[in-house]
Amino acid sequence: MLRTPVCDVFGIEVPVVQGPLGGPWQQQMELPAAVSNAGGLGSVPTALRTAGQVRHDIARLRDLTDQPFAVNMTRRPFLDDVFEAILADPPPIFSLALGEPGGLVKRVHDAGSVFMQQVTTVEQAERAAEAGADVISAQGTEAGGFSGRISTMALVPQIVDAVSPLPVLASGGIADGRGLAAALALGAQGVSIGTRFLASEESGISPEWQASILAAASEDAVKVTFAAYAFQPATAGGYDTEPRALRTSFIDEWNSRPNEAEAAADLLRAQMRMAAASGVTHHLVPLAGQSAGLIHEVLPAAEIVRGMVADAEAALRRALS
C-alpha cells in the first residue's frame, strides 16, 4: 500500500486528503467520514458556518468515524468564535487556507493538533514554515474554489525545495491515480483534492452541479475575475486569490465587463445572497477546477480513495518498466 511519511504526521493510511468543500449548501459529514474511514484524511469546512453549526458538524463526524480528520478555516473571512469552538474540542488536524497563519499555529499546537497550511506561492510557503506549520499544501491555479495563479506542476517542486524537510501535499488539478503518482514524482508526499470529491456520492451538492462537472471540459473551469465584487472580502492577512468555477451566463457576463463589475458590486452581492438563500449558488458560481475534464462518473468517496491509490501504484510501476 502506498504510504509516505505524511501519513504518520496525520495518523492515516494513504496520502489522500479530501480538501474542505465549504459553501452555502448542505454540509454532509458523510463525505469526510467516508474518506477518513477509507484511510485518507477527510476535512470539515467551516466557511459560512456559525460556531454552533461547526460544533454540531464535528460532533456528527465523530459519530461517523474514529479515524483522524481535519477541520478547516479560511481568511475569507476568519471568525474568532469559530476558531475558539474548534479549539475547545481540538480536531486531530487544523487546516488554514487563503491567508497567513501567523499566531494561529501556536494556539493550534497548544491544543494538541497538527497544523496544515494551504499556500499558493513559494513566499507564502516559506512564511508558513517559519510560523511553524507542520504540513504545507501547495495549491496550483487549476484548483476549484479560490486559488492563485501558478500551476501545480511549477509550484509543487519549488515549495518542496523551499520548505524541506516539511511534508508538502500537491493540490489543484489532481483527480486520479496518475495525478497522485505525478505529485509524488514532484516531491510531494500526497495530494489534497476537491473537485473529484464534489462528484462523489457523499458530497451533498445538487445532482445538476454534479452533472455539470461530469459534462465539463477543463476549459469550462474559468476564473471568476469579478469575485472581489461578488464574494465577501478576505479579512486581515488574506492571500490574493480568485475562485475557479464552471462557466455560467452570470460568470460569462461579468467576466466580459471587467470595468463595470465594481460599480455593480451591490447588485452582484445581492444576487449571490439570494442564490445562497434559495440553495442555488451553483446556478451562478458552481465552484470546480480544471480536473472536471478528467471526471466522468459519480462514485462513492471510498472508491475514489482506493482507486486513486491503486492506480497511482500502477502508474509508478508503468513509468519505471
Ligand SMILES: Cc1cc2nc3c(=O)[nH]c(=O)nc-3n(C[C@H](O)[C@H](O)[C@H](O)COP(=O)(O)O)c2cc1C
Ligand atoms: C466547491 C468548493 C468549495 C471549497 N471550499 C473550500 C473551503 O471552504 N476551504 C478551503 O480551504 N478550500 C476550499 N476549497 C478548495 C478545496 O479544498 C481544494 O483545495 C481544491 O478543490 C483542490 O483543487 P481541485 O479542485 O483541483 O482538486 C473548495 C473547493 C471547491 C471546489
